[in-house]
Amino acid sequence: MKIGLTGGIASGKSTVADYLKELGATVLDADKIAHRLMEPQQKAWRKVVEYFGEEILLPNKQINRNKLGEIIFNNPSAKEKLDQLTHPIIIKEIKERLKELEEKKKIIIVEVPLLIEAGMIELFEEIWLVYLPKELQIERLMARNDFDYQTAVTRVESQMPLAEKRAFADLIINNNVTEKELKKELKQLWNKINLNN
Structure with missing residues (x-):
């Protein structure tokens, strides 16, 4: 099963990907590629x-x-x-890497920030979206990159809004929660997809 994990700037995609890795997931990072x-x-x-x-x-x-x-x-x-x-x-x-991994792994997660914008939906059986409200996204970006409010807004607004991306997602991972709650949700999710695959 090929899963595309996406979100927006400072939405928490990498946090989600890192924790899924800890749980044993095979994760390809499109940014690193x-x-x-x-x-x-x-x-x-x-x-x-x-x-x-x-x-x-x-x-x-x-x-x-x-x-x-x-x-x-x-x-x-x-x-x-x-x-x-x-x-x-x-x-x-990414297609070549997926082909190689498919022979060895049942579940592959690919973290792709611009998955929807780049027209990559058909590469995956499921799209998972890391979601949080826009104002919180701006706050987190300011804290993470030491941006002023206007710079953070410009960066967030240069991307497709997360609210629009929801329409393309098979699953929404709500990141408007504590880290503990997020980890709990991801653990349940990972156990469930492992059972079904």
């Missing part, structure tokens, strides 16, 4: 540097994420272009 493909001279890196120019690079040829972030967060068409350049390469890699 993307970061690897954005390393110097990798496929996605070449496409991005070709388009955005070498001024987005640090002296060691790594992409300066802050600089690229500033460009795309203030320019929707640049963000769209970045997605067009990188998503096909990342999706291809």
